[in-house]
Amino acid sequence: MTVENRYDVIVAGAGHNGLTAAAYLARAGLRVLVVEKNDWIGGAAVSRSLHDGWTYSNCSYVCSLLRREIARDLELPKYGLQVIPYEGGASFTRDGDFHLGDNDWRLCCQEQMLTWLLDAAWGFDVSVVDETHSIAGLSLQGPTSYAVLEAAGLDVSQLKPFDLAHVDHDLMISRTGFTGDLGYELWCDWDKAEALWDRIWTGGAHQGLRAIGYEAVNLARIEAGFLTAGVDFQPVHATERLHRGQTPFELGLGRLVDFNKGHFNGRRELLSKRENPRSLLMRFDVEGFKPSEGSLIYNRRKKEIGHITSGIWSPTAKRNIALAHVRMPDAGRSSGLQAEIYTLQEGKWDTRMARLTPVTKAFFAPPRARATPPART
Template sequence: MTALTHFQTPLLQTPFHPRLAPLNRQQNWGAWAGYLAAGCFGDAAIEHTAIRNTATLYDISPMIKYRITGPDAVAYLNRLTLRDAGALAPGQVQYTAWCDDQGKLMDDGTLFRLGEADFRLCCQERHLPWLLDSAFGFAVTIRDESEDLAALALQGPVSATVLDQAGFDVRALKPFRQASFEFGGGEIAISRTGFTGDLGYELWLPPALALPLWDHLMQAGALYGLTPIGGEAVMLARTEAGFLTTGLDFIPVQQALREDRARSPFELGLGWMIAWEKGHFTGRRALQAEKQNHSSAWALVGLEIPGNISAEGAILYQSKKREVGFITAACWSPTLKRNIAIAHVESRYADCRDLWVEIYAQRELQYHKLMLKVARTARPFFAPERRRATPPARW
């Protein structure tokens, strides 16, 4: 029997690690898809402030990336995902998701159309066996290119100015669009996408260009406050934006140990993305039945909570008595000066009337129970006009 030694193997280093390691003086690292990922380089609050006021760099190289090519690429993706891949023109991007046969969500991600029969699917979880099984009967080739492509997120109101200073003219690039640029004897792609809810871009490049690009951007952004950031600041920003995170805001159905933990797109507020007119797709029959029968058991809601104590992980009660939901992400928003949360609530209580949250706040080593009345509020919590303005403002 072969001995298992995977636990002895160190986490991989991304192509940007030689620049990130000296900055991470506190050695604040975490694991992301088998890679070392920085949690914070010093102070998460300062890094978050940079996202909302200047420009930031975040290493997203560990993201899972699949290349899907072939004459049946559109037909295959329309069978696999909820949205209409055929509606994308080359150079466009869409936020999408996919389900199992019971209509329960497996993951969400971004789909890039690179050519007529050339796509890239980026997501949080690994899905190669499912993607390959789903390709039966389609003339497509699917390849995991996660290790072949480095990536950076350049986010913040000054991000377009930094790119312009670096010689990349993205002024005409609209949200969810992508363009290619020459750099260092090769080519990089820049998409107007991101996970902060702010003006921002993602840069996709061969690993050999990673360090030259990092140095080039840091030099170009030196006068504009360009700041490297870690995952803690990004998670705070994504909560303000009301974005979902796989494994935190929902359990992928293929990982759920309990049947009632899986969620449908309707239960996660993603019903809007279902392209019913495109024909059959995996989970369609189950989702049609759920829609027609109004049988969604859960609803995903945005909440505003009194005070400034984060309610992450707290339980929700109807009339202070009956447990009817729970909070998956919460924070005191430095940007909005509001205590906000994303929560799962039983669908019959989705109006959130007479809904209370039970919080245990630590004060000088002792926990105090707080029962606070919550109010439903719209998501995204933070959605500035600058995130869509084209051309973006100059700084």
């Protein structure tokens, strides 16, 4: 064997494991030879055409489990690696719900996301800590919420919408909420939550403060046009039936997708769906006063084209309002849409067709929600 054809390492098999090992050895400065008995390489990571018109995947779907540091070290996206989420679903993120400091974020969400976050953290210099049972959150919402905090000795006069600040020792307050109205969320250590509750309750003694449950919050969030997971859309990782997941563009959240930030999982799939959504989530004024949640939507009483996910009679806006999924191209119509509403009256079910009028903005968006400093009443 001459010097020219001498190798430091010979890798038997050009499957994805063999190629990965060879690539790292070559990066370390070794001379590497990869030998493969087949006339194709890639092993289980290959989809091959076994017959005309029939492409077979050995086990290429398992490449979604590829360690992220390998994809980054070997610059695999640069050479065409694209992991497409199952059934065309897509994930979209922003830089955390709360930016607590340099490289420090707190993510608060309705769905349980810890497992996904831990998987996504592989290969990155990042730590993920579950604060579910160490940090308590208290939501204070409504037109007098600023006055209540002021009466409790907490100064939030300079907080703008979505701002957050450490207002007191071990107490962080953010001007956020799920109602679309003036409101705040208070964050403290778990063992100090009861004392904080008492402090707020004392401050709101003369401000009409009341403890409310989800039903009231649900009314407020629909008036604001806010979406709820599992109601107005199905998280793609939780769907069991094909084609039930929605893209950000179908939910009216396309502004949250940044195609200029470089490669990310699902980018190619999202680009293909951006201009051709299957349906659109729309806001409607509903004729009459009967709540329309769960109703089917028809185009001129002939063709079923969608359904209403959330529908209420709004006590604040004094309107019958709804959020609904409408299939394309009917989502582009401004007239001719009707909802088939079923009502139970004195033990008898009745049905009526109600005219739907598209609405482009929130049903209720009071200026006090954005004023700084806010009014006290």
